[in-house]
Amino acid sequence: MIFSPLEQFEIFPNSFYIFQSSLVTKDFFLFSNLDFSFLVSLIELLNLKWFLLESKFVFPNFSYFFLESVFLVALSMLVSMVGKNAQANLGIVLTLFFFILILNVLGLIPFGFCVTSQIIVTQFLGFFAIGGLTLKGIQNLGFNFLNLFVPRNVPIVMLPFLSVIEIISFISRTLSLSIRLFANMVAGHALLHILMGALLSIFSINFASVLLLIVFFLPALLIFAIMLLEMGIAFLQAYVFVVLFLIYLNDSYKSH
Amino acid sequence: MPQLDFFIFFDEAFTTFIFFFYFYYVFSFFFIPLLFKAKFYLNFINKTLFLKNFFNASFSVSGNKIISETKYINKSLK
Numbered sequence: 001m002i003f004s005p006l007e008q009f010e011i012f013p014n015s016f017y018i019f020q021s022s023l024v025t026k027d028f029f030l031f032s033n034l035d036f037s038f039l040v041s042l043i044e045l046l047n048l049k050w051f052l053l054e055s056k057f058v059f060p061n062f063s064y065f066f067l068e069s070v071f072l073v074a075l076s077m078l079v080s081m082v083g084k085n086a087q088a089n090l091g092i093v094l095t096l097f098f099f100i101l102i103l104n105v106l107g108l109i110p111f112g113f114c115v116t117s118q119i120i121v122t123q124f125l126g127f128f129a130i131g132g133l134t135l136k137g138i139q140n141l142g143f144n145f146l147n148l149f150v151p152r153n154v155p156i157v158m159l160p161f162l163s164v165i166e167i168i169s170f171i172s173r174t175l176s177l178s179i180r181l182f183a184n185m186v187a188g189h190a191l192l193h194i195l196m197g198a199l200l201s202i203f204s205i206n207f208a209s210v211l212l213l214i215v216f217f218l219p220a221l222l223i224f225a226i227m228l229l230e231m232g233i234a235f236l237q238a239y240v241f242v243v244l245f246l247i248y249l250n251d252s253y254k255s256h
Numbered sequence: 257m258p259q260l261d262f263f264i265f266f267d268e269a270f271t272t273f274i275f276f277f278y279f280y281y282v283f284s285f286f287f288i289p290l291l292f293k294a295k296f297y298l299n300f301i302n303k304t305l306f307l308k309n310f311f312n313a314s315f316s317v318s319g320n321k322i323i324s325e326t327k328y329i330n331k332s333l334k
Contacts, residue, residue, distance in 0.1 A: 011264055032264065032268075042278070064291075067291065071287070092284075094287070095280040099276055118268055120272075121269075124268075124269050124273065
């Protein structure tokens with residue numbers, strides 16, 4: 001049996017049934033496997049809350065200090081990259097980081113569904129991140145925000161063309177943020193699926209052979225190593241998204 | 257292709273919106289105030305004092321030592 005590596009990203013709409021009649025019609029309101037993954041992420045968030053507040057001693061527990069150190073790192077990054085006046089954006093920075101991280105890691109659980117492998121989800125995040133930064137820039141800098149599209153020390157003849165290029169690059173930030181995350185997740189999951197499928201197909205040739213079991217131990221180790229790599233990528237993509245968000249946030253606070 | 261269905265697209269975007277803003281609500285109004293107000297309360301900046309207190313607290317049985325220390329502090333204050 002051959003499985004397509006991309007079928008794991010398919011969304012299955014389900015509908016609830018109570019007393020042999022559907023609660024919601026299938027065409028109007030959907031409860032898909034994607035929504036189920038979102039609900040699981042919510043449980044993760046509540047777990048985080050519970051770990052944070054669960055304290056047996058007078059002083060808080062390990063998870064409290066871990067989370068506090070992560071928050072302080074985010075705050076120091078915000079201050080060093082943008083400035084002290086941008087401290088109010090700590091909430092959105094941390095939300096973006098933990099939201100993407102939790103969804104990425106949940107996708108790696110076997111039989112789980114990777115939410116960030118859906119282009120509409122990452123596109124939503126990218127679009128609203130850049131849209132919010134634009135509004136923030138207009139609020140902070142006013143008309144001077146348009147200086148972003150006018151490069152300095154450039155001949156006047158070249159200026160219109162370069163401005164058009166700058167505007168295109170500004171709009172494409174949305175796409176670059178979203179497609180980077182989406183492509184990394186899809187590529188990693190597809191690779192894992194292909195390797196696992198290959199291993200299982202070879203394994204099914206002779207199930208009883210002990211020799212084959214020993215031989216297949218090495219590919220299984222390789223898949224395990226790639227799984228660890230995927231865990232790293234899940235963390236790294238959340239970090240990259242936040243760092244790029246901070247770099248773009250800098251344009252909303254400082255006019256050049 | 258079910259992904260091209262408008263309703264599924266709408267559902268995905270709407271679900272992302274709801275969950276993202278719930279995350280934002282939790283982080284902005286719960287985690288950040290809790291962690292950053294507690295920092296001043298615990299004197300977290302003074303690392304040496306923090307470690308000393310932490311080990312005293314964790315090795316003491318049912319917090320007796322803390323109570324005795326508190327009594328001592330109260331006496332000294334008087």
